[in-house]
Amino acid sequence: MKIQTIPFILLLALSACKSDTEQTTKPNSNSVLSFTDEKVFTHTGNCDDEKQPCALVDMKFLQMTDSSQQCYADLNQTLKLSAMQCAMLLLDSVKGQPEINKMAAEYIKSYEDYIKEFPDVAMSWEARSTMKLLFQNDSLLSFLTTGFNFSGGAHPNSANEIIVYDKARCKKLSTNELFTENDNLLKTVEKHFRAKREVPANQSLNDFGFFFENDKFILPANIGFEKDSVLFIYNDYEVGPHVIGGTEFKIPKSELLPFLKTKY
Numbered sequence: 001m002k003i004q005t006i007p008f009i010l011l012l013a014l015s016a017c018k019s020d021t022e023q024t025t026k027p028n029s030n031s032v033l034s035f036t037d038e039k040v041f042t043h044t045g046n047c048d049d050e051k052q053p054c055a056l057v058d059m060k061f062l063q064m065t066d067s068s069q070q071c072y073a074d075l076n077q078t079l080k081l082s083a084m085q086c087a088m089l090l091l092d093s094v095k096g097q098p099e100i101n102k103m104a105a106e107y108i109k110s111y112e113d114y115i116k117e118f119p120d121v122a123m124s125w126e127a128r129s130t131m132k133l134l135f136q137n138d139s140l141l142s143f144l145t146t147g148f149n150f151s152g153g154a155h156p157n158s159a160n161e162i163i164v165y166d167k168a169r170c171k172k173l174s175t176n177e178l179f180t181e182n183d184n185l186l187k188t189v190e191k192h193f194r195a196k197r198e199v200p201a202n203q204s205l206n207d208f209g210f211f212f213e214n215d216k217f218i219l220p221a222n223i224g225f226e227k228d229s230v231l232f233i234y235n236d237y238e239v240g241p242h243v244i245g246g247t248e249f250k251i252p253k254s255e256l257l258p259f260l261k262t263k264y
Helices: 012-025 070-086 100-117 183-197 253-259
Strands: 035-045 054-064 125-136 140-150 157-166 222-225 229-234 247-252
Touching: 035 100, 054 070, 054 100, 054 140, 070 100, 070 125, 070 140, 070 157, 100 125, 125 222, 140 222, 157 222, 157 229, 183 229, 183 247, 183 253, 229 253, 247 253
Parallel strands: 054 125
Antiparallel strands: 035 054, 125 140, 140 157, 222 229, 229 247
């Protein structure tokens, strides 16, 4: 939408215990993992009548069909968090592991409290998110969540989140775990960024309207793998004002192979 290592030398008995535990907590990374489509939908008011104020939450997300192993359960929670994050239901005040149905219900309650306080303001609220599996191989999973939220204001807010998940290590990978970041990588990605936004090579990105710090190009927070390409998404407001909007483009896998740090 933010793993302690085991010491190499262990007592024989502890090693045997560890081996038994791993069989129940770590998946077979070579297996193809299956997912089901899940949905959380709730509303208040008559959302079929555009003239009537209402609020709705509609989140579609993926879940592992087998959640018996801790790794799978952790992945399922990560996917739920992504659905909530992109629907913008997670506030900074939310702590711990929020329950997805509870967060949807709290959003509806906030709207009902708002209508009670301002009964003459007939404005509807909406929070949505959808998710898809972009790619899966022996070592990685790549998901894309897209969403938006309108709870008043001048315009809806939108968000995208890409999750790259290491199947063997049971963890979500950060951007710096995907690539060795260097000048050549940045030049390659910037070339495609400029082509997407039609910014000439000799023009400053910030003069065009972006706000890269010190006019220095950076990678986006969201990078994901597809079969033959790598997806880059700069969210709205990430490197530019809302009027410019987000930027999304793909780069052929072959161009980025020299910079990859993870098996793909």
